[in-house]
Amino acid sequence: MKARAxxxxxAGDALLNCPRLAFGSRKSFPISAGAWIxxxxxxxxxxxxxxxxxxxxxxxxxxxxxAVVRAIGELLRxxxxxxxxxxxxxxxxxxxxxxxxxxxxLGILLAIHRRLGLALAPLVEILRPISALAWIPLAIxxxxxxxxxxxxxxxxxxxxxxxxxxxxxxxxxxxxxxNAGRNFGLxxxxxxxxxxxxxxxxxxxxxxxxxxxxxWLVVVAGEMIAVNSGLGFLIIDARNAGNRYDLVVAGxxxxxxxxxxxxxxxxxxxxxxxxxxAYAGSEGAP
Amino acid sequence: xxxxxxxxxxxxxxxxxxxxxxxxxxVRVLEDIDLDVRSGEFVCILGPSGCGKSTLLNxxxxxxxxxxxxxxxxxxxxxxxxxxxxxxxxxxxVFPWLTVEGNIGFGLDRLPREARRERIAHYIxxxxxxxxxxxxxxxxxxxxxxxxxxxxxxxxxxxxxxxDEPFGALDSITRLVMRGELLRLWQAEKKTVLFVTHDIEESxxxxxxxxxxxxxxxxxxxxxxxxxxxxxxxxxxxYLELRDGIFxxxxxxxxx
Numbered sequence: 001m002k003a004r005a006x007x008x009x010x011a012g013d014a015l016l017n018c019p020r021l022a023f024g025s026r027k028s029f030p031i032s033a034g035a036w037i038x039x040x041x042x043x044x045x046x047x048x049x050x051x052x053x054x055x056x057x058x059x060x061x062x063x064x065x066x067a068v069v070r071a072i073g074e075l076l077r078x079x080x081x082x083x084x085x086x087x088x089x090x091x092x093x094x095x096x097x098x099x100x101x102x103x104x105x106l107g108i109l110l111a112i113h114r115r116l117g118l119a120l121a122p123l124v125e126i127l128r129p130i131s132a133l134a135w136i137p138l139a140i141x142x143x144x145x146x147x148x149x150x151x152x153x154x155x156x157x158x159x160x161x162x163x164x165x166x167x168x169x170x171x172x173x174x175x176x177x178x179n180a181g182r183n184f185g186l187x188x189x190x191x192x193x194x195x196x197x198x199x200x201x202x203x204x205x206x207x208x209x210x211x212x213x214x215x216w217l218v219v220v221a222g223e224m225i226a227v228n229s230g231l232g233f234l235i236i237d238a239r240n241a242g243n244r245y246d247l248v249v250a251g252x253x254x255x256x257x258x259x260x261x262x263x264x265x266x267x268x269x270x271x272x273x274x275x276x277x278a279y280a281g282s283e284g285a286p
Numbered sequence: 287x288x289x290x291x292x293x294x295x296x297x298x299x300x301x302x303x304x305x306x307x308x309x310x311x312x313v314r315v316l317e318d319i320d321l322d323v324r325s326g327e328f329v330c331i332l333g334p335s336g337c338g339k340s341t342l343l344n345x346x347x348x349x350x351x352x353x354x355x356x357x358x359x360x361x362x363x364x365x366x367x368x369x370x371x372x373x374x375x376x377x378x379x380v381f382p383w384l385t386v387e388g389n390i391g392f393g394l395d396r397l398p399r400e401a402r403r404e405r406i407a408h409y410i411x412x413x414x415x416x417x418x419x420x421x422x423x424x425x426x427x428x429x430x431x432x433x434x435x436x437x438x439x440x441x442x443x444x445x446x447x448x449x450d451e452p453f454g455a456l457d458s459i460t461r462l463v464m465r466g467e468l469l470r471l472w473q474a475e476k477k478t479v480l481f482v483t484h485d486i487e488e489s490x491x492x493x494x495x496x497x498x499x500x501x502x503x504x505x506x507x508x509x510x511x512x513x514x515x516x517x518x519x520x521x522x523x524x525y526l527e528l529r530d531g532i533f534x535x536x537x538x539x540x541x542x
Contacts, residue, residue: 179349180379184393184442185369194392198383277382277424 063246071250080234085254087229088219091147095154096215103159103211104204107166108196117167124163132157132218136225150222150230157218158211165207169200202270202278209266216259231255296478297323297346297446302355304341314503315341319355321497321506325445328472328479330489332532333499339482340450342504346480347373347448359446369393371446372439376455380423380435386410387419389434393442409437412471429460433467440471446478453488465491469516486536490529491518498535508535 047065054064063071075081110117110124135156139149173196181195223232231251238247270279302319305312315338323329333339344350346357348367357364359371367373372393381389391406410416413433423431432452439447449468453461469492472479483489489496496510512528519525 174378176375176378177381179367179373180375180381182349183347183367183369183371183373185367195381198381201383273422274383277422 063249067246068249068253071244071246072253075234075247075250081254084229084231084234084251085258087227087233088223088231089258091150091222091227091230092154092212092215092219095151095219096158096212098151098155099159099162099211099215100208102155103162104166106159107163108170108200110163111167111170124160128160128164132214133221136222139222140226145226147227149226150219153222153226154215154218158215161214162207162211165211166200166204169203169207170196172203173199198274202275205266205270205275209263209270212262212266213259216255216262220255231258293324293326295322296325296327296359297321297480298358299346300355300358302342302345302357303353304338304345304350305353316345316352317503317505319504319506321509323478323480325478326476328481328492328494330493330496331480331482331499332486332489332496332536333484333504334501334536335484337499337501338504339484339499342499343373343448343450343480343482347371349373369442370444371448372442372444373448373450374435374439374452376432376451376453380431380438382423385420385422386415386426386434389423390437390441392438405441409441412440412474413437413467427460428456429464432456432464436468436471440475440477444477446480447472449479449481451483452481454483461488468492473516486529486532490525490532491520496532498532510535 051064051066054060054062072081075084110120132153135153136149139152139156143149143152177195177199178191181191186194219230220232220235223230224236227233228237231254235248235251238244238251269275299319299321302316303314304316305314307313319342321329331339331342341350345352346364348357348364348371351365373379381392384392387406387410390409391402394402394405397405406419410419413436415430415433415437418426418430423434426434436452452468453464456464465488468479471477481489481492490512493512496512497506498508498510499505500507510528510532514522514524514528
Protein backbone atom coordinates (compact mmCIF):
# COMPACT_ATOMS: atom_id res chain seq x y z
CA MET A 1 0.00 0.00 0.00
CA LYS A 2 2.68 2.43 0.97
CA ALA A 3 5.16 1.69 -1.78
CA ARG A 4 5.36 4.59 -4.16
CA ALA A 5 5.36 3.76 -7.81
CA UNK A 6 7.65 5.34 -10.39
CA UNK A 7 7.70 9.07 -10.84
CA UNK A 8 5.60 8.73 -13.96
CA UNK A 9 2.66 7.58 -11.90
CA UNK A 10 2.60 10.82 -9.99
CA ALA A 11 2.01 13.07 -12.95
CA GLY A 12 -1.18 14.49 -11.47
CA ASP A 13 0.43 15.14 -8.11
CA ALA A 14 2.29 18.24 -9.09
CA LEU A 15 -1.12 19.78 -9.54
CA LEU A 16 -2.29 18.83 -6.09
CA ASN A 17 0.94 19.75 -4.40
CA CYS A 18 0.76 23.32 -5.56
CA PRO A 19 -2.95 23.90 -5.17
CA ARG A 20 -2.66 27.64 -5.61
CA LEU A 21 -1.29 27.29 -9.11
CA ALA A 22 -3.54 24.51 -10.23
CA PHE A 23 -6.83 25.52 -8.78
CA GLY A 24 -6.50 29.22 -8.28
CA SER A 25 -6.61 30.66 -4.82
CA ARG A 26 -9.94 32.23 -4.10
CA LYS A 27 -8.15 34.95 -2.18
CA SER A 28 -6.00 36.21 -5.02
CA PHE A 29 -8.52 35.56 -7.82
CA PRO A 30 -11.99 36.09 -6.46
CA ILE A 31 -14.67 34.50 -8.62
CA SER A 32 -16.65 37.69 -9.16
CA ALA A 33 -17.82 39.85 -11.99
CA GLY A 34 -14.64 41.91 -11.92
CA ALA A 35 -12.45 38.86 -12.43
CA TRP A 36 -13.72 38.49 -15.99
CA ILE A 37 -12.45 41.87 -17.11
CA UNK A 38 -8.81 40.91 -17.61
CA UNK A 39 -9.32 37.67 -19.58
CA UNK A 40 -12.06 39.22 -21.74
CA UNK A 41 -9.81 42.18 -22.50
CA UNK A 42 -7.07 39.75 -23.49
CA UNK A 43 -9.33 37.93 -25.94
CA UNK A 44 -10.64 41.18 -27.45
CA UNK A 45 -7.10 42.52 -27.92
CA UNK A 46 -6.07 39.27 -29.57
CA UNK A 47 -9.02 39.44 -31.99
CA UNK A 48 -8.19 43.04 -32.86
CA UNK A 49 -4.56 42.15 -33.47
CA UNK A 50 -5.62 39.21 -35.62
CA UNK A 51 -7.96 41.38 -37.68
CA UNK A 52 -5.43 44.19 -38.18
CA UNK A 53 -2.65 41.77 -39.08
CA UNK A 54 -4.78 40.01 -41.71
CA UNK A 55 -5.86 43.34 -43.26
CA UNK A 56 -2.30 44.64 -43.32
CA UNK A 57 -0.77 41.47 -44.75
CA UNK A 58 -0.43 41.07 -48.54
CA UNK A 59 -0.95 37.31 -48.80
CA UNK A 60 -3.16 36.32 -45.85
CA UNK A 61 -1.99 33.17 -44.11
CA UNK A 62 -5.41 32.54 -42.65
CA UNK A 63 -8.86 34.13 -42.72
CA UNK A 64 -9.58 37.01 -40.39
CA UNK A 65 -11.88 36.79 -37.39
CA UNK A 66 -14.87 38.23 -39.21
CA ALA A 67 -14.59 35.63 -41.96
CA VAL A 68 -14.48 32.94 -39.30
CA VAL A 69 -17.57 34.34 -37.60
CA ARG A 70 -19.34 34.36 -40.96
CA ALA A 71 -18.26 30.75 -41.52
CA ILE A 72 -19.70 29.73 -38.16
CA GLY A 73 -22.90 31.55 -39.11
CA GLU A 74 -22.99 29.62 -42.37
CA LEU A 75 -22.56 26.31 -40.54
CA LEU A 76 -25.33 27.31 -38.17
CA ARG A 77 -27.73 28.24 -40.99
CA UNK A 78 -27.14 25.05 -42.93
CA UNK A 79 -27.55 22.94 -39.79
CA UNK A 80 -24.00 21.56 -40.01
CA UNK A 81 -22.84 23.11 -36.77
CA UNK A 82 -25.23 21.18 -34.60
CA UNK A 83 -24.69 17.96 -36.54
CA UNK A 84 -20.89 18.02 -36.29
CA UNK A 85 -20.75 19.12 -32.67
CA UNK A 86 -23.23 16.45 -31.62
CA UNK A 87 -21.34 13.80 -33.59
CA UNK A 88 -18.07 14.70 -31.87
CA UNK A 89 -19.62 14.91 -28.40
CA UNK A 90 -21.35 11.57 -28.97
CA UNK A 91 -18.04 9.83 -29.71
CA UNK A 92 -16.27 11.52 -26.83
CA UNK A 93 -19.05 10.60 -24.43
CA UNK A 94 -18.93 6.92 -25.31
CA UNK A 95 -15.16 6.62 -25.51
CA UNK A 96 -14.71 8.54 -22.28
CA UNK A 97 -17.42 6.71 -20.33
CA UNK A 98 -15.95 3.40 -21.42
CA UNK A 99 -12.53 4.62 -20.29
CA UNK A 100 -13.91 5.65 -16.89
CA UNK A 101 -15.71 2.36 -16.41
CA UNK A 102 -12.60 0.33 -17.30
CA UNK A 103 -9.69 2.59 -16.35
CA UNK A 104 -10.71 3.71 -12.87
CA UNK A 105 -11.56 0.29 -11.41
CA LEU A 106 -8.43 -1.14 -13.04
CA GLY A 107 -6.29 1.55 -11.43
CA ILE A 108 -7.85 0.97 -8.02
CA LEU A 109 -7.33 -2.77 -8.37
CA LEU A 110 -3.69 -2.38 -9.42
CA ALA A 111 -3.02 -0.11 -6.44
CA ILE A 112 -4.76 -2.31 -3.87
CA HIS A 113 -3.59 -5.66 -5.15
CA ARG A 114 0.14 -5.38 -4.67
CA ARG A 115 1.22 -8.32 -6.75
CA LEU A 116 -1.13 -7.58 -9.62
CA GLY A 117 0.11 -3.99 -9.56
CA LEU A 118 3.74 -5.08 -9.76
CA ALA A 119 2.92 -7.44 -12.61
CA LEU A 120 0.96 -4.97 -14.73
CA ALA A 121 2.60 -1.63 -13.94
CA PRO A 122 5.32 -2.09 -16.60
CA LEU A 123 2.66 -2.81 -19.22
CA VAL A 124 0.81 0.38 -18.30
CA GLU A 125 4.06 2.32 -18.49
CA ILE A 126 4.88 0.93 -21.93
CA LEU A 127 1.43 1.65 -23.33
CA ARG A 128 1.39 5.19 -21.96
CA PRO A 129 3.91 6.84 -24.31
CA ILE A 130 2.21 5.36 -27.37
CA SER A 131 0.16 8.12 -28.94
CA ALA A 132 -3.47 7.22 -29.46
CA LEU A 133 -2.95 8.07 -33.12
CA ALA A 134 -0.68 5.03 -33.47
CA TRP A 135 -3.73 2.91 -32.74
CA ILE A 136 -5.66 4.22 -35.74
CA PRO A 137 -4.58 1.47 -38.18
CA LEU A 138 -5.43 -1.26 -35.70
CA ALA A 139 -8.69 0.48 -34.78
CA ILE A 140 -9.71 0.50 -38.44
CA UNK A 141 -8.62 -3.11 -38.86
CA UNK A 142 -10.70 -4.22 -35.87
CA UNK A 143 -13.72 -1.96 -36.13
CA UNK A 144 -13.74 -0.81 -39.75
CA UNK A 145 -14.20 2.82 -40.75
CA UNK A 146 -16.87 4.29 -38.52
CA UNK A 147 -17.92 5.41 -35.08
CA UNK A 148 -16.58 2.36 -33.28
CA UNK A 149 -13.02 3.00 -34.46
CA UNK A 150 -13.16 6.62 -33.28
CA UNK A 151 -14.70 5.62 -29.95
CA UNK A 152 -11.99 3.01 -29.51
CA UNK A 153 -9.23 5.55 -30.10
CA UNK A 154 -10.75 7.90 -27.55
CA UNK A 155 -11.07 5.02 -25.13
CA UNK A 156 -7.41 4.05 -25.51
CA UNK A 157 -6.22 7.62 -25.17
CA UNK A 158 -8.20 8.47 -22.04
CA UNK A 159 -8.26 5.16 -20.16
CA UNK A 160 -4.53 4.95 -19.44
CA UNK A 161 -4.27 8.37 -17.78
CA UNK A 162 -7.34 7.43 -15.75
CA UNK A 163 -5.77 4.15 -14.62
CA UNK A 164 -2.62 5.96 -13.60
CA UNK A 165 -4.59 8.69 -11.80
CA UNK A 166 -6.64 6.11 -9.90
CA UNK A 167 -3.51 4.19 -8.87
CA UNK A 168 -1.87 7.34 -7.63
CA UNK A 169 -5.02 8.42 -5.78
CA UNK A 170 -5.28 5.09 -3.94
CA UNK A 171 -1.60 5.17 -3.01
CA UNK A 172 -2.11 8.55 -1.41
CA UNK A 173 -4.87 7.43 0.94
CA UNK A 174 -3.50 8.05 4.41
CA UNK A 175 -2.71 4.96 6.41
CA UNK A 176 -4.27 6.64 9.42
CA UNK A 177 -7.61 6.81 7.63
CA UNK A 178 -7.41 3.14 6.66
CA ASN A 179 -6.64 2.24 10.26
CA ALA A 180 -9.42 4.43 11.62
CA GLY A 181 -11.84 2.68 9.27
CA ARG A 182 -10.66 -0.75 10.39
CA ASN A 183 -10.89 0.35 14.00
CA PHE A 184 -14.60 1.08 13.61
CA GLY A 185 -15.11 -2.46 12.40
CA LEU A 186 -15.68 -1.82 8.70
CA UNK A 187 -15.70 -4.81 6.40
CA UNK A 188 -13.59 -4.61 3.24
CA UNK A 189 -16.62 -3.64 1.25
CA UNK A 190 -17.63 -0.93 3.72
CA UNK A 191 -14.06 0.36 3.88
CA UNK A 192 -14.04 0.63 0.09
CA UNK A 193 -17.24 2.66 0.09
CA UNK A 194 -16.77 4.76 3.23
CA UNK A 195 -13.02 5.37 3.30
CA UNK A 196 -11.41 4.54 -0.04
CA UNK A 197 -13.88 6.20 -2.40
CA UNK A 198 -14.24 9.52 -0.58
CA UNK A 199 -10.50 9.63 0.07
CA UNK A 200 -9.54 9.20 -3.58
CA UNK A 201 -12.31 11.35 -5.04
CA UNK A 202 -10.45 14.69 -5.20
CA UNK A 203 -7.37 13.28 -6.92
CA UNK A 204 -9.57 11.17 -9.13
CA UNK A 205 -11.52 14.23 -10.23
CA UNK A 206 -8.31 15.91 -11.37
CA UNK A 207 -7.54 12.76 -13.35
CA UNK A 208 -11.06 12.69 -14.78
CA UNK A 209 -10.73 16.28 -15.92
CA UNK A 210 -7.36 15.74 -17.57
CA UNK A 211 -8.59 12.56 -19.26
CA UNK A 212 -11.65 14.35 -20.63
CA UNK A 213 -9.26 16.91 -22.12
CA UNK A 214 -7.31 14.10 -23.75
CA UNK A 215 -10.50 12.52 -25.10
CA TRP A 216 -11.55 15.80 -26.69
CA LEU A 217 -8.05 16.24 -28.11
CA VAL A 218 -8.13 12.84 -29.75
CA VAL A 219 -11.64 12.88 -31.17
CA VAL A 220 -10.56 15.37 -33.84
CA ALA A 221 -7.74 13.11 -35.03
CA GLY A 222 -10.04 10.11 -35.06
CA GLU A 223 -12.62 11.95 -37.11
CA MET A 224 -10.08 13.03 -39.70
CA ILE A 225 -9.48 9.44 -40.64
CA ALA A 226 -12.20 7.14 -39.55
CA VAL A 227 -15.56 8.86 -40.09
CA ASN A 228 -17.46 11.41 -42.14
CA SER A 229 -18.98 13.62 -39.49
CA GLY A 230 -17.79 15.56 -36.47
CA LEU A 231 -15.59 18.62 -36.07
CA GLY A 232 -12.44 16.77 -37.14
CA PHE A 233 -14.17 15.71 -40.34
CA LEU A 234 -15.45 19.25 -40.85
CA ILE A 235 -11.89 20.59 -40.79
CA ILE A 236 -10.40 18.04 -43.15
CA ASP A 237 -13.43 18.15 -45.46
CA ALA A 238 -13.45 21.96 -45.67
CA ARG A 239 -9.86 21.84 -46.87
CA ASN A 240 -10.28 18.92 -49.27
CA ALA A 241 -13.54 20.09 -50.75
CA GLY A 242 -12.50 23.60 -51.73
CA ASN A 243 -9.80 25.08 -49.59
CA ARG A 244 -12.39 26.74 -47.34
CA TYR A 245 -9.92 27.86 -44.70
CA ASP A 246 -12.56 30.02 -43.05
CA LEU A 247 -14.42 26.79 -42.25
CA VAL A 248 -11.18 25.15 -41.13
CA VAL A 249 -10.50 27.90 -38.59
CA ALA A 250 -14.18 27.94 -37.60
CA GLY A 251 -13.83 24.25 -36.75
CA UNK A 252 -10.74 24.98 -34.71
CA UNK A 253 -12.48 27.76 -32.79
CA UNK A 254 -15.43 25.48 -32.05
CA UNK A 255 -13.14 22.72 -30.80
CA UNK A 256 -11.30 25.12 -28.51
CA UNK A 257 -14.49 26.64 -27.15
CA UNK A 258 -16.15 23.32 -26.41
CA UNK A 259 -12.94 21.99 -24.84
CA UNK A 260 -12.86 25.02 -22.57
CA UNK A 261 -16.52 24.49 -21.63
CA UNK A 262 -15.87 20.84 -20.73
CA UNK A 263 -12.93 21.86 -18.57
CA UNK A 264 -14.95 24.53 -16.78
CA UNK A 265 -17.69 22.00 -15.99
CA UNK A 266 -15.17 19.56 -14.52
CA UNK A 267 -13.55 22.31 -12.46
CA UNK A 268 -16.96 23.15 -11.04
CA UNK A 269 -17.07 19.64 -9.57
CA UNK A 270 -13.71 20.21 -7.92
CA UNK A 271 -15.14 23.18 -6.08
CA UNK A 272 -17.68 21.11 -4.15
CA UNK A 273 -17.40 21.95 -0.46
CA UNK A 274 -16.95 18.31 0.56
CA UNK A 275 -13.84 18.11 -1.65
CA UNK A 276 -12.13 21.29 -0.50
CA UNK A 277 -10.04 19.46 2.10
CA ALA A 278 -7.79 18.04 -0.57
CA TYR A 279 -7.20 21.34 -2.31
CA ALA A 280 -6.99 23.50 0.81
CA GLY A 281 -3.45 22.30 1.37
CA SER A 282 -3.33 21.21 5.01
CA GLU A 283 -5.86 18.60 6.02
CA GLY A 284 -5.19 15.07 4.90
CA ALA A 285 -2.67 16.21 2.34
CA PRO A 286 0.06 13.63 1.80
CA UNK B 287 -10.18 8.61 44.48
CA UNK B 288 -11.61 5.14 43.79
CA UNK B 289 -9.12 2.40 44.43
CA UNK B 290 -8.35 0.96 41.02
CA UNK B 291 -5.80 -1.49 42.36
CA UNK B 292 -8.66 -3.91 43.11
CA UNK B 293 -10.35 -3.52 39.72
CA UNK B 294 -9.98 -6.53 37.39
CA UNK B 295 -7.17 -6.58 34.86
CA UNK B 296 -8.51 -5.29 31.56
CA UNK B 297 -5.46 -5.46 29.36
CA UNK B 298 -2.48 -7.76 29.75
CA UNK B 299 0.74 -7.51 27.76
CA UNK B 300 3.01 -10.54 28.08
CA UNK B 301 6.56 -10.97 26.78
CA UNK B 302 5.95 -8.61 23.90
CA UNK B 303 8.73 -8.20 21.34
CA UNK B 304 8.84 -6.35 18.10
CA UNK B 305 11.60 -6.31 15.50
CA UNK B 306 11.56 -4.83 12.01
CA UNK B 307 13.66 -5.96 9.12
CA UNK B 308 15.68 -3.00 7.86
CA UNK B 309 17.81 -3.74 4.81
CA UNK B 310 20.22 -6.52 5.82
CA UNK B 311 19.80 -6.12 9.55
CA UNK B 312 17.03 -6.34 12.08
CA VAL B 313 15.98 -3.43 14.25
CA ARG B 314 14.73 -4.48 17.66
CA VAL B 315 12.14 -1.99 18.76
CA LEU B 316 10.42 -3.54 21.76
CA GLU B 317 11.86 -6.15 24.08
CA ASP B 318 10.08 -8.21 26.71
CA ILE B 319 7.33 -5.79 27.58
CA ASP B 320 5.05 -6.93 30.37
CA LEU B 321 2.23 -4.77 31.62
CA ASP B 322 -1.17 -5.09 33.23
CA VAL B 323 -3.74 -2.33 32.96
CA ARG B 324 -6.75 -2.49 35.22
CA SER B 325 -10.26 -1.66 34.21
CA GLY B 326 -10.90 2.08 34.40
CA GLU B 327 -7.24 2.87 34.85
CA PHE B 328 -5.47 5.77 33.14
CA VAL B 329 -1.98 4.64 32.18
CA CYS B 330 0.60 6.80 30.44
CA ILE B 331 3.37 5.21 28.41
CA LEU B 332 6.26 7.61 28.56
CA GLY B 333 9.43 7.44 26.53
CA PRO B 334 11.81 9.45 24.39
CA SER B 335 10.86 10.14 20.76
CA GLY B 336 11.38 7.16 18.51
CA CYS B 337 11.65 4.67 21.37
CA GLY B 338 8.87 2.52 20.02
CA LYS B 339 5.99 3.59 22.23
CA SER B 340 3.75 4.25 19.24
CA THR B 341 4.64 0.82 17.88
CA LEU B 342 3.62 -0.64 21.22
CA LEU B 343 0.27 1.13 21.08
CA ASN B 344 -0.30 0.01 17.49
CA UNK B 345 0.31 -3.59 18.51
CA UNK B 346 -1.98 -3.32 21.51
CA UNK B 347 -4.68 -1.84 19.25
CA UNK B 348 -4.32 -4.73 16.80
CA UNK B 349 -2.97 -2.75 13.83
CA UNK B 350 0.40 -4.52 13.97
CA UNK B 351 1.24 -8.12 14.82
CA UNK B 352 4.08 -8.50 17.34
CA UNK B 353 7.17 -10.58 16.62
CA UNK B 354 6.65 -12.47 19.88
CA UNK B 355 4.47 -12.33 22.93
CA UNK B 356 0.83 -11.42 23.13
CA UNK B 357 -1.72 -8.86 24.14
CA UNK B 358 -5.01 -9.89 25.63
CA UNK B 359 -8.04 -7.92 26.64
CA UNK B 360 -10.57 -9.44 29.03
CA UNK B 361 -8.61 -12.66 28.62
CA UNK B 362 -9.04 -12.71 24.85
CA UNK B 363 -6.03 -12.36 22.57
CA UNK B 364 -5.97 -9.24 20.38
CA UNK B 365 -5.57 -10.09 16.69
CA UNK B 366 -7.16 -7.17 14.93
CA UNK B 367 -8.63 -3.76 15.69
CA UNK B 368 -12.00 -3.78 17.36
CA UNK B 369 -14.65 -1.06 17.78
CA UNK B 370 -14.75 -1.79 21.51
CA UNK B 371 -11.30 -0.24 21.70
CA UNK B 372 -10.79 2.95 19.77
CA UNK B 373 -7.49 4.48 18.74
CA UNK B 374 -7.29 8.27 18.73
CA UNK B 375 -4.65 9.59 16.34
CA UNK B 376 -3.22 13.09 16.63
CA UNK B 377 -6.27 14.68 14.95
CA UNK B 378 -5.07 13.15 11.66
CA UNK B 379 -7.61 10.39 12.00
CA VAL B 380 -10.56 12.71 11.42
CA PHE B 381 -12.06 12.00 8.00
CA PRO B 382 -11.67 15.26 6.06
CA TRP B 383 -14.49 14.42 3.65
CA LEU B 384 -17.08 14.21 6.42
CA THR B 385 -18.59 17.02 8.47
CA VAL B 386 -18.25 17.12 12.26
CA GLU B 387 -21.57 15.27 12.48
CA GLY B 388 -20.54 12.75 9.86
CA ASN B 389 -17.30 12.03 11.67
CA ILE B 390 -18.85 11.61 15.10
CA GLY B 391 -21.55 9.37 13.65
CA PHE B 392 -19.06 7.30 11.65
CA GLY B 393 -19.18 4.25 13.91
CA LEU B 394 -22.92 4.49 14.54
CA ASP B 395 -24.41 3.28 11.26
CA ARG B 396 -26.04 0.29 12.95
CA LEU B 397 -28.17 2.54 15.16
CA PRO B 398 -31.62 3.63 14.03
CA ARG B 399 -31.64 7.14 12.60
CA GLU B 400 -33.19 8.84 15.63
CA ALA B 401 -30.89 7.19 18.18
CA ARG B 402 -27.94 8.01 15.99
CA ARG B 403 -28.92 11.65 15.81
CA GLU B 404 -29.31 11.86 19.58
CA ARG B 405 -25.98 10.18 20.22
CA ILE B 406 -24.21 12.55 17.84
CA ALA B 407 -25.83 15.59 19.47
CA HIS B 408 -24.85 14.31 22.92
CA TYR B 409 -21.18 13.95 22.05
CA ILE B 410 -21.05 17.21 20.12
CA UNK B 411 -22.28 18.90 23.29
CA UNK B 412 -19.88 16.92 25.46
CA UNK B 413 -16.84 18.19 23.55
CA UNK B 414 -18.29 21.69 23.13
CA UNK B 415 -18.69 21.77 19.36
CA UNK B 416 -22.29 22.98 19.19
CA UNK B 417 -22.77 25.17 16.15
CA UNK B 418 -20.08 23.34 14.18
CA UNK B 419 -22.17 20.27 13.27
CA UNK B 420 -22.06 20.99 9.54
CA UNK B 421 -18.46 22.23 9.44
CA UNK B 422 -15.76 20.30 7.63
CA UNK B 423 -12.52 19.50 9.47
CA UNK B 424 -10.42 21.83 7.31
CA UNK B 425 -12.60 24.66 8.56
CA UNK B 426 -11.73 23.87 12.20
CA UNK B 427 -8.71 24.56 14.39
CA UNK B 428 -6.37 21.78 15.49
CA UNK B 429 -7.92 21.61 18.95
CA UNK B 430 -11.42 21.36 17.54
CA UNK B 431 -10.38 18.57 15.18
CA UNK B 432 -8.88 16.74 18.12
CA UNK B 433 -12.19 17.06 19.95
CA UNK B 434 -14.02 15.68 16.93
CA UNK B 435 -11.78 12.66 17.01
CA UNK B 436 -12.22 12.11 20.74
CA UNK B 437 -16.00 12.49 20.36
CA UNK B 438 -16.04 10.04 17.46
CA UNK B 439 -14.20 7.54 19.63
CA UNK B 440 -16.46 8.03 22.67
CA UNK B 441 -19.63 7.87 20.56
CA UNK B 442 -19.26 4.14 19.93
CA UNK B 443 -18.94 3.64 23.71
CA UNK B 444 -15.67 1.70 23.74
CA UNK B 445 -14.20 0.13 26.91
CA UNK B 446 -10.71 1.27 26.08
CA UNK B 447 -9.25 4.38 24.50
CA UNK B 448 -5.78 4.40 22.97
CA UNK B 449 -4.31 7.85 22.57
CA ASP B 450 -1.09 8.33 20.63
CA GLU B 451 0.36 11.72 21.62
CA PRO B 452 -3.07 13.13 20.96
CA PHE B 453 -2.21 16.69 21.91
CA GLY B 454 1.28 16.80 20.42
CA ALA B 455 0.30 19.05 17.51
CA LEU B 456 -1.60 21.59 19.60
CA ASP B 457 -0.40 24.88 21.03
CA SER B 458 0.42 24.84 24.75
CA ILE B 459 -2.76 26.55 25.95
CA THR B 460 -5.07 24.33 23.92
CA ARG B 461 -3.07 21.35 25.13
CA LEU B 462 -3.74 22.25 28.78
CA VAL B 463 -7.44 22.73 28.08
CA MET B 464 -7.63 19.40 26.22
CA ARG B 465 -5.92 17.56 29.08
CA GLY B 466 -8.53 18.91 31.46
CA GLU B 467 -11.32 17.86 29.10
CA LEU B 468 -9.88 14.39 28.65
CA LEU B 469 -9.77 13.89 32.42
CA ARG B 470 -13.35 15.13 32.69
CA LEU B 471 -14.50 12.72 29.97
CA TRP B 472 -12.50 9.85 31.46
CA GLN B 473 -14.10 10.38 34.86
CA ALA B 474 -17.57 10.79 33.36
CA GLU B 475 -17.38 7.80 31.00
CA LYS B 476 -15.21 5.42 33.05
CA LYS B 477 -12.99 4.22 30.26
CA THR B 478 -9.68 2.44 30.47
CA VAL B 479 -7.13 4.76 28.90
CA LEU B 480 -3.72 3.99 27.46
CA PHE B 481 -2.01 7.25 26.63
CA VAL B 482 1.33 7.51 24.84
CA THR B 483 3.39 10.65 25.36
CA HIS B 484 6.95 11.92 25.47
CA ASP B 485 5.95 14.75 27.79
CA ILE B 486 6.84 14.03 31.43
CA GLU B 487 4.64 16.79 32.85
CA GLU B 488 1.71 15.57 30.79
CA SER B 489 2.07 12.03 32.07
CA UNK B 490 2.24 13.11 35.73
CA UNK B 491 -0.76 15.41 35.31
CA UNK B 492 -2.96 12.75 33.76
CA UNK B 493 -2.07 9.22 34.76
CA UNK B 494 -2.79 6.83 37.60
CA UNK B 495 0.43 5.13 36.64
CA UNK B 496 3.28 6.16 34.36
CA UNK B 497 5.13 3.42 32.52
CA UNK B 498 8.61 4.69 31.72
CA UNK B 499 10.19 3.07 28.64
CA UNK B 500 13.91 3.10 27.87
CA UNK B 501 15.53 3.85 24.54
CA UNK B 502 15.73 1.25 21.78
CA UNK B 503 15.08 -1.52 22.17
CA UNK B 504 12.45 -0.29 24.58
CA UNK B 505 11.85 -2.13 27.85
CA UNK B 506 9.82 -1.08 30.84
CA UNK B 507 12.31 0.76 33.04
CA UNK B 508 10.01 1.69 35.83
CA UNK B 509 6.35 2.04 36.65
CA UNK B 510 5.53 5.11 38.72
CA UNK B 511 2.33 5.20 40.76
CA UNK B 512 0.89 8.74 40.71
CA UNK B 513 -0.94 8.83 44.05
CA UNK B 514 -2.45 12.28 43.61
CA UNK B 515 -6.19 12.95 43.55
CA UNK B 516 -7.75 14.92 40.67
CA UNK B 517 -7.80 17.85 40.17
CA UNK B 518 -4.06 17.87 40.70
CA UNK B 519 -2.19 20.75 42.22
CA UNK B 520 0.74 21.27 39.86
CA UNK B 521 2.76 23.11 42.48
CA UNK B 522 2.28 20.61 45.31
CA UNK B 523 5.38 19.03 46.82
CA UNK B 524 4.25 15.52 45.90
CA TYR B 525 3.59 16.44 42.27
CA LEU B 526 7.04 17.99 41.92
CA GLU B 527 8.62 15.02 43.67
CA LEU B 528 7.01 12.55 41.28
CA ARG B 529 7.84 14.65 38.27
CA ASP B 530 11.47 15.09 39.29
CA GLY B 531 11.74 11.40 40.02
CA ILE B 532 10.79 10.62 36.44
CA PHE B 533 13.09 13.32 35.09
CA UNK B 534 15.94 11.63 36.94
CA UNK B 535 14.85 8.20 35.79
CA UNK B 536 15.05 9.34 32.18
CA UNK B 537 18.34 11.02 32.99
CA UNK B 538 17.63 14.60 32.17
CA UNK B 539 18.78 17.61 34.06
CA UNK B 540 15.71 19.77 34.10
CA UNK B 541 17.54 23.03 34.54
CA UNK B 542 17.85 25.22 31.51
